[in-house]
Amino acid sequence: MKVGVIGLGTMGMGAALNLLNKGHAVTGCDLRAESRDAFTAAGGAAVDSPDALPADLQAVVVFVVNAAQTEQVLLGEQGCLPRLAKGGVVLCCATVAPESARALGRKIEDAGFLMLDSPVSGGAVGARAGTMTVMASGSEAAFARAQPVLEAISTRVWRLGADIGVGSTVKMVNQLLAGVHIATAAEALALGIRAGAEPETLFKVISESAGSSWMWQNRVPHILAGDDTPLSAVNIFVKDLGIVLDQARALTFPLPLAAAAHQLFLAAAANGQGGKDDAFVIRVWQALTGIPLPEKA
Known part of the structure; x- marks a missing residue:
């Protein structure tokens, strides 16, 4: 062909x-x-x-x-x-x-x-x-x-x-979940680091526990490796969650979790992370609290 x-x-x-x-x-x-x-x-x-x-x-x-x-x-x-x-x-x-x-x-x-x-x-x-x-x-x-x-x-x-349009509707729902899951994974890891948990151990424990998710298992290793090479960039979720919220607004449909996640990706982009891997939305918490993040070997 x-x-x-x-x-x-x-x-x-x-x-x-x-x-x-x-x-x-x-x-x-x-x-x-x-x-x-x-x-x-x-x-x-x-x-x-x-x-x-x-x-x-x-x-x-x-x-x-x-x-x-x-x-x-x-x-x-x-x-x-x-x-x-x-x-x-x-x-x-x-x-x-x-x-x-x-x-x-x-x-x-x-x-x-x-x-x-x-x-x-x-x-x-x-x-x-x-x-x-x-x-x-x-x-x-x-x-x-x-x-x-x-x-x-x-x-x-x-x-x-x-x-x-139906294909794009289903993908929109997928991106709502993906964006929220990435932001939540970053938030959870950031909290664990601030509270004194060892990041690698925390990742392994949660990966085998009820709190795990596909995004936790896929994205957190990028953070642990200190590798912000963009396999999917922060700016992608600035765009995609923007699409989600625009559609919800047109439908008069509240999306508080998606809106919070969108703000976090916007904050990361404003902090110069827009072109970095989307897992590095965690740098929002680093900027706010000073937590140490693993560095690339």
């Missing part, structure tokens, strides 16, 4: 490599030369602009940051929609507001193409392993055309119906 992947970041690179390894003809697109070089070194092709993708693409997979970027790479002055073959499918994998997904779906369909509202979960490890979970909604024709791509990048595809 002839596929373009726009955004060779943590998730997009993993998806592009898995598509390549499954025998698809893949061209990646990214502004960053280092990302393009990494993909070409693996045997793929890469360009720096969406309109430079090859003609007659059968699918385009979009792994950019937000709705505005998604629309720009598809429909902007240098957008790639003209590079798609008739009946081609666009897989929109960014976390966006449901209404943004619906509006984009209408534009893509009006242009004569198919769209899957297909945000993903699984992190850097899942992306590289091809084991992501896809929360997808769209027409039967879109699912059929996208099937080879979905098989290459994921092990679980939730088919959530024909209506664009």
Whole structure:
């Protein structure tokens, strides 16, 4: 299958490599030369602009940051929609507001193409392993055309119906939980450190106790290693929890825990941590209380 992947970041690179390894003809697109070089070194092709993708693409997979970027790479002055073959499918994998997904779906369909509202979960490890979970909604024709791509990048595809926006709604709920769980894990670890618990031991005990969570087990090791390399950045949750709260406000629906978590990620970003790994929201407590955090070896 002839596929373009726009955004060779943590998730997009993993998806592009898995598509390549499954025998698809893949061209990646990214502004960053280092990302393009990494993909070409693996045997793929890469360009720096969406309109430079090859003609007659059968699918385009979009792994950019937000709705505005998604629309720009598809429909902007240098957008790639003209590079798609008739009946081609666009897989929109960014976390966006449901209404943004619906509006984009209408534009893509009006242009004569198919769209899957297909945000993903699984992190850097899942992306590289091809084991992501896809929360997808769209027409039967879109699912059929996208099937080879979905098989290459994921092990679980939730088919959530024909209506664009449902996939983004489910991902929004996931991000509410993920953001709150990361903030709570950081808060708990910070309290334990302030109270005198040894961090490594605390992590091991909680990991085998009722208070554990997937985020506790996945993110706390980043803190213990002192490694703030962004596998998922603080700024991602500034954006995603903002989407959650905007949707709740439109529904007149209170979300006190999500709002508190959003404020913590905002505080971390204001403290210069926006580009750091999201686990380092814990530096908010470090700034407030002076707790010592493990340093990178």
